[in-house]
Amino acid sequence: MMKTKAIHFTAFGNAAIVQVSSQPLSSFPFLPAGPAIRNGGLVISELTASGSVGRLAALNKTAGWLLLTDADILTGAKQNRVVNRSVLLAPSSKTVIEVSCVERLRWDYRSTSFSTPGSVADPNLRSKKAGTFSYMKHEPDFRNTQGEVWDHVSMNLACDRVYSKTENYQELLQSRMEKRHHDLPECSPAEGCNGLAVILDGKVISADIFGNEESYRHYFPMLRDAAFTLSRHGADSEQPEMHEAYFRALEAIDEFSDAGRHPEEKHPGAGTLSMVETERLVGFSLMHGKELIHNALFARHDQATK
Numbered sequence: 212m213m214k215t216k217a218i219h220f221t222a223f224g225n226a227a228i229v230q231v232s233s234q235p236l237s238s239f240p241f242l243p244a245g246p247a248i249r250n251g252g253l254v255i256s257e258l259t260a261s262g263s264v265g266r267l268a269a270l271n272k273t274a275g276w277l278l279l280t281d282a283d284i285l286t287g288a289k290q291n292r293v294v295n296r297s298v299l300l301a302p303s304s305k306t307v308i309e310v311s312c313v314e315r316l317r318w319d320y321r322s323t324s325f326s327t328p329g330s331v332a333d334p335n336l337r338s339k340k341a342g343t344f345s346y347m348k349h350e351p352d353f354r355n356t357q358g359e360v361w362d363h364v365s366m367n368l369a370c371d372r373v374y375s376k377t378e379n380y381q382e383l384l385q386s387r388m389e390k391r392h393h394d395l396p397e398c399s400p401a402e403g404c405n406g407l408a409v410i411l412d413g414k415v416i417s418a419d420i421f422g423n424e425e426s427y428r429h430y431f432p433m434l435r436d437a438a439f440t441l442s443r444h445g446a447d448s449e450q451p452e453m454h455e456a457y458f459r460a461l462e463a464i465d466e467f468s469d470a471g472r473h474p475e476e477k478h479p480g481a482g483t484l485s486m487v488e489t490e491r492l493v494g495f496s497l498m499h500g501k502e503l504i505h506n507a508l509f510a511r512h513d514q515a516t517k
Contacts, residue, residue: 228408266307282294404424417507
């Protein structure tokens with residue numbers, strides 16, 4: 212049983228992040244995949260020369276276990292993608308990973324392999340993806356993962372008035388950062404923390420818990436920016452209060468921890484991925500044996516907007 216403590220709070224407009232310590236940490240050695248992609252230790256490429264929108268090949272040439280999360284965006288090759296759900300890549304292995312396109316109007320090579328842009332998918336997009344894997348679907352004609360992702364990208368480009376010739380989600384994220392980066396509060400990974408929850412309009416919309424602090428420190432600045440670029444400011448934007456935010460974050464994490472697990476038999480990569488959900492939350496837990504790799508939870512989309 213994990214014990215979670217709220218450690219640090221940072222607010223920005225109607226958004227806030229709560230950094231948490233969730234113990235015990237994993238004794239299983241794994242690293243975030245981003246640095247290995249940048250130094251060539253992990254090569255992610257199109258599955259075939261002609262490409263497959265929903266699948267990519269991940270060649271781990273290192274001697275370490277590498278974590279790709281559902282927040283990771285991959286840019287280049289024939290079109291940009293986002294990882295569908297977190298996956299653990301074994302040392303010296305080739306894994307076919309499941310992804311969705313986030314650049315609908317491009318299908319031509321710009322590079323032989325993918326790179327990482329230094330940003331991650333926003334919590335709302337991640338929630339939409341997770342919802343398509345739900346065991347508790349209320350909509351009989353629920354859109355597939357790719358359809359939900361395309362709808363999200365198209366709608367947000369329009370709402371933010373960002374023109375992209377290829378409907379490139381990365382251009383949306385860059386535009387949001389350009390508008391906000393001068394105003395973003397200073398906020399670093401708090402000592403001893405390995406997770407954070409995102410609060411928007413007083414509600415927890417997402418939370419990530421990592422099995423080690425190194426992975427948390429890698430993802431923290433990108434998760435922070437993804438959260439704060441969703442914030443609103445003004446008379447109609449009430450700033451969250453610290454103690455209430457702490458309570459809401461721990462309540463959501465406890466609810467997630469107590470929920471049942473639905474292991475995915477055909478999930479790619481190493482370890483076990485289980486869907487975790489309640490009437491209010493949906494997400495997943497990636498484990499290697501009994502060791503935590505990555506937990507991700509999200510408010511169900513209808514709950515997040517109430």
